Amino acid sequence: MLTVEAEKEHLRQLLKRDRMSLTENERHRAQLAICAAVLDFCEGYARSRQSCDKPLTIGLYAAVRGEVDVSACFAGLRERGWRIVYPRVQALGAMEMFVVDKAHHLVPGAYGILEPPADALPVQKEQLDVLLVPGLGFTQEGWRLGYGGGYYDRYLAGALDVCTVGIGFQRQVRAALPVAAHDRRLNYLITEEGVVNCWDPTSVSS
Template identity: 40%
Template sequence: MSRPMSDTAHHKAQLRALAHHLRRLMPAGAGEAGSIAACARLLALPELAEVRTVLGYAAMPAEIDPAPALAALRERGVLVAYPRVCADRVLTLHVIDDPSELVPGAFGILEPPERAPTTGPAELDAVIVPGVAFDAACARLGHGAGYYDRLLAALAPDVPLIALAFDEQIFGEVPREAHDIRMHVVVTPSAAYRRAD
């Protein structure tokens, strides 16, 4: 017998469905234009001025593509790591010099090959993550599997957590549970939301 869904879990599921629906309604070409604008805003953040190693991601179709920003960081000499999904629902982190090395992995998401050099959470100076929905207080709602929740919990509290999102992914309030970690900054094509505390 399955457990009934909590009110918070139910609200999260509804918000995920709404966010996916709104993203599908965006006009063709809005994804690329939004990604370029968000990446420009991302690169202007003071949190990235002195980083040596950053965690990025390879975007799925409904996400802001951080590739232009990650390329610019590489040109500054920054090491860029990407997550790789393991069988035990854990993300391992691998440094990639050339995004063409990424291969389709779990869920069809591009990720580093297993042989790519690894790094750990303690080596990261900043983390850039995707998500499904966010609010102005920098709460993040992911896809619900908890991969990023576990990774973010392993980071030192002073590591900047930066999310990229389309403006359509910002909502009045994102429901949170005890394990949900808020971002320090959520960057969209038109704004950068900062956590108040």
């Protein structure tokens, strides 16, 4: 019988191949739909907290290895006056968020992944409202399979007020995934088919 970690690693290889099998046209159309859904979701989230007059702080990510590219969301989010942050991997595997005012300010960092420049303003996780989270696999109940580095799980430990939104293609959604004790459930999942409230997975808005 496979351990949880061995099962996860087996699934990672399958999910990587499956994600890369998308045609260029399929990927383009799906990403347009996902970015539109992200903007709609953030607008709804902002309306739900009208009593708070400070702009939203929203965490994006720089896509790698076939992940959903959410860079098209950047301009729309900034036009609404919201603050955009991106992750940077620090020493000892810690991940922190930093403000990015313009998408072209991102620079190559660890593993060649684009990240905020050295002089970017740091943002504490308590200041973060919405965080978009990439991954290899997802369930509608909010479980996520990443690459195994644990960066997002460690970053989100204790940050219960951050609204976490998984971002993936519909073909990355599975009925179930192996789960370890340290894994953090997502609040929402967005694919090209719509938005799922992971704490009420029967509700899908497109």
